[in-house]
Amino acid sequence: MDRALKKYFPIFVLPTLAAFILWFIIPFIMGLYLSFCEFTTVTNTTFVGLSNYMRVFSDGGFVYSFMFTTAFAVVSVLTINVLAFTIAMLLTKGIRGTNIFRTVFFMPNLIGGIVLGYIGMLVLNGILINFDRTITYSGAYGFWGLVILMNWQQIGYMMVIYIAGIQNIPGELIEAAKIDGARPSQTLRHITIPMVMPSVTICVFLTLTNSFKLFDQNLALTAGAPSDKSAMLALNIYNTFYGRVGWEGVGQAKAVLFFAVVAVIGLVQLGITRRKEVQQ
Amino acid sequence: MKLKVFLAMMLSLILAAGMLSACASSSGEGAAASEAATETAAPAGTTAAEPASSEGSVYFLNFKPEVAEKWEEIAQVYSGETGVTVEVMTAASNMYEQTLRSEIAKTKAPTLFQINGPVGYQNWSDYCLDLKDTEFYEYLSDKSLAVTSGDGVYGIPYAIEGYGIIYNKTIVADYCALDGAVIASADEIVNFDTLKAVAEDMQARKDELGIEGAFASTSFAAGEDWRWQTHLANVPLYYEFQDKGVDDAETVDGTYLENFKNIFDLYINNSITSPNLLSSKTVGDSMAEFALGQVAFAQNGDWAWGDIKDNEVGEDEIGYLPIYIGVDGEENQGLCVGTENFWSINSQASEADQQATLDFVKWLLTSDTGKDYLVNQMGFTAPFTTFGEEEAPSNPLSNSILEYSASGKTAVSWAFSAMPSQTYKNHVGQALLEYAQGTGTWDNVEIVFIDEWAAEKVNPTAEQ
Numbered sequence: 202m203d204r205a206l207k208k209y210f211p212i213f214v215l216p217t218l219a220a221f222i223l224w225f226i227i228p229f230i231m232g233l234y235l236s237f238c239e240f241t242t243v244t245n246t247t248f249v250g251l252s253n254y255m256r257v258f259s260d261g262g263f264v265y266s267f268m269f270t271t272a273f274a275v276v277s278v279l280t281i282n283v284l285a286f287t288i289a290m291l292l293t294k295g296i297r298g299t300n301i302f303r304t305v306f307f308m309p310n311l312i313g314g315i316v317l318g319y320i321g322m323l324v325l326n327g328i329l330i331n332f333d334r335t336i337t338y339s340g341a342y343g344f345w346g347l348v349i350l351m352n353w354q355q356i357g358y359m360m361v362i363y364i365a366g367i368q369n370i371p372g373e374l375i376e377a378a379k380i381d382g383a384r385p386s387q388t389l390r391h392i393t394i395p396m397v398m399p400s401v402t403i404c405v406f407l408t409l410t411n412s413f414k415l416f417d418q419n420l421a422l423t424a425g426a427p428s429d430k431s432a433m434l435a436l437n438i439y440n441t442f443y444g445r446v447g448w449e450g451v452g453q454a455k456a457v458l459f460f461a462v463v464a465v466i467g468l469v470q471l472g473i474t475r476r477k478e479v480q481q
Numbered sequence: 482m483k484l485k486v487f488l489a490m491m492l493s494l495i496l497a498a499g500m501l502s503a504c505a506s507s508s509g510e511g512a513a514a515s516e517a518a519t520e521t522a523a524p525a526g527t528t529a530a531e532p533a534s535s536e537g538s539v540y541f542l543n544f545k546p547e548v549a550e551k552w553e554e555i556a557q558v559y560s561g562e563t564g565v566t567v568e569v570m571t572a573a574s575n576m577y578e579q580t581l582r583s584e585i586a587k588t589k590a591p592t593l594f595q596i597n598g599p600v601g602y603q604n605w606s607d608y609c610l611d612l613k614d615t616e617f618y619e620y621l622s623d624k625s626l627a628v629t630s631g632d633g634v635y636g637i638p639y640a641i642e643g644y645g646i647i648y649n650k651t652i653v654a655d656y657c658a659l660d661g662a663v664i665a666s667a668d669e670i671v672n673f674d675t676l677k678a679v680a681e682d683m684q685a686r687k688d689e690l691g692i693e694g695a696f697a698s699t700s701f702a703a704g705e706d707w708r709w710q711t712h713l714a715n716v717p718l719y720y721e722f723q724d725k726g727v728d729d730a731e732t733v734d735g736t737y738l739e740n741f742k743n744i745f746d747l748y749i750n751n752s753i754t755s756p757n758l759l760s761s762k763t764v765g766d767s768m769a770e771f772a773l774g775q776v777a778f779a780q781n782g783d784w785a786w787g788d789i790k791d792n793e794v795g796e797d798e799i800g801y802l803p804i805y806i807g808v809d810g811e812e813n814q815g816l817c818v819g820t821e822n823f824w825s826i827n828s829q830a831s832e833a834d835q836q837a838t839l840d841f842v843k844w845l846l847t848s849d850t851g852k853d854y855l856v857n858q859m860g861f862t863a864p865f866t867t868f869g870e871e872e873a874p875s876n877p878l879s880n881s882i883l884e885y886s887a888s889g890k891t892a893v894s895w896a897f898s899a900m901p902s903q904t905y906k907n908h909v910g911q912a913l914l915e916y917a918q919g920t921g922t923w924d925n926v927e928i929v930f931i932d933e934w935a936a937e938k939v940n941p942t943a944e945q
Contacts, residue, residue, distance in 0.1 A: 333758065335761040336761075337760040337761070338760065424704070426703055427915050428914075429908075443578060443903075444903045445902045446600065
């Protein structure tokens with residue numbers, strides 16, 4: 202068995218590896234190179250060294266977008282995970298219609314970001330019109346609109362992961378706690394939560410990176426209006442690249458920085474939550 | 482056991498969901514991309530293409546989504562007549578630069594594309610062929626319209642457009658018939674003060690007139706604010722450039738921004754829509770309001786005819802007013818006439834393709850079929866000597882533009898082609914929106930208008 206695996210290993214790996222190199226590694230290296238270039242189209246470039254990186258911060262919008270995105274990530278990671286976990290707890294209690302509820306909560310996740318953003322915009326504007334406001338009235342409206350939208354989209358997905366985690370807890374642990382006279386809140390704190398830490402790791406990682414990388418929903422819901430006050434990092438990069446003559450390289454440099462930031466944050470978070478996981 | 486089965490199902494569901502959501506998001510992007518660019522090769526042409534490819538082919542990246550279907554027809558007709566492949570791709574509204582940028586980097590790049598004037602030329606100079614010695618340039622009736630640099634000619638306009646304040650003649654006539662109307666006929670609106678008095682009085686008596694507001698919504702949804710940040714802003718910019726005797730500048734002083742504020746205030750305060758809701762309105766919304774007879778005025782250009790026709794408002798009920806902003810001598814001001822539609826030919830395409838493209842353009846401008854498409858089907862006012870006087874689009878808006886220029890009024894040129902970048906325009910638009918909503922001040926509009934002009938005009942490429 203082992204020998205066979207070793208023998209055929211390259212054949213099984215090759216398609217994925219080729220795809221990975223072709224559509225990830227090569228574009229990534231090209232992107233890295235372009236961040237040191239001055240260009241209009243990606244096939245016609247002049248090398249300019251670090252000047253793009255020096256210009257990144259001369260554009261105040263980048264720092265603002267970074268702060269906005271960070272605040273958004275903190276709020277949405279908290280709300281999505283708390284709500285998803287709560288719903289998962291409720292839907293593992295065996296109440297009637299459990300499957301219907303699970304399906305309903307999961308559905309929005311099956312809709313693409315752009316479409317979801319437009320639906321969100323219509324719904325939110327439809328409500329806000331009663332108060333003589335729109336979703337792009339100010340940055341705060343856009344911020345909370347995005348939080349609501351992301352909650353709507355992601356809670357179902359995270360719920361599924363949490364449900365799997367909760368159902369994985371051996372019944373005898375819960376039973377033993379009950380016999381020992383633990384109250385439900387104590388069971389939750391000392392048994393359920395430690396036992397679902399692997400799911401927490403995954404969910405926090407997914408929500409955190411998704412929040413930082415958010416683009417479609419942002420573009421469809423507010424497009425940064427008003428005055429880029431609801432523009433997140435990815436949208437800021439997009440606008441830099443496409444909206445300004447001679448700023449393409451700067452947009453590319455921003456994208457490289459963006460990658461580094463998301464990678465570092467993701468890895469740090471993984472390290473922290475992994476340490477809290479317990480062995481069964 | 483039951484638990485295990487359920488877990489297995491859950492796991493496969495998660496995996497499936499992961500794949501589904503990956504599909505969903507990529508198809509989301511795919512949908513956006515295909516929305517952004519509807520690619521259509523002429524079927525007749527594609528099959529005939531292989532043998533004819535040595536003769537070059539044409540790939541046109543169209544800027545105007547509203548006439549996309551017509552271009553596809555043209556491509557088929559031309560391919561049918563000559564056997565040359567013509568491929569047409571249309572960029573979605575406000576997505577032209579993005580689409581061009583990715584298309585032109587391909588091996589099969591557009592051979593015919595559009596730049597929006599001198600600023601667009603700066604960006605695309607590496608790709609613009611010098612058209613000085615071509616028949617295309619020879620046909621151009623007013624050579625000063627072309628985009629030039631040094632001795633070369635790099636962009637040639639294919640359509641002249643005009644915009645102003647479109648008004649509903651019936652509503653204005655109804656208003657004039659009211660007791661105490663400030664004017665007796667629409668002809669008396671010849672300056673900002675009269676326009677303001679009329680609009681404010683109409684707004685106050687809108688119930689008597691059976692309308693919902695004097696002006697259509699000042700649309701500010703994403704990508705829908707070009708009528709204000711570009712077209713309306715053009716008027717104060719034009720007067721400033723007039724005073725200075727220039728048509729481009731590294732910095733602007735904002736001499737006429739106070740006038741800009743006045744006209745903008747007039748629009749938003751006498752509108753069908755509350756200022757707080759403007760950010761949800763689109764150009765389509767406001768043209769619908771006009772076409773349904775709910776408002777008396779809407780600022781837009783002759784391209785809006787397609788949105789207005791076949792609705793409540795009849796062809797003979799439509800009139801055109803210049804955009805008055807309260808400048809001395811504006812009684813003699815005409816509509817804003819100009820163009821931002823310049824065709825350029827890809828200098829990096831093969832010579833055969835360039836020649837094929839020139840032939841295609843020549844066919845458009847000289848053959849009866851081509852001219853019919855341009856003028857009658859797409860409604861372009863084509864500025865070429867090959868078009869006779871009767872070969873002009875006939876709709877009330879285009880006619881009005883001709884009448885204004887015949888009456889000797891001074892047309893306001895499109896000074897906005899000097900605006901430094903799309904980002905600049907967007908920021909001006911957003912500042913206007915915040916002012917309209919009351920979340921920003923007019924001072925901020927002025928700061929953006931003046932300071933960002935200077936900041937964005939600095940071409941970073943030139944510094945190095």
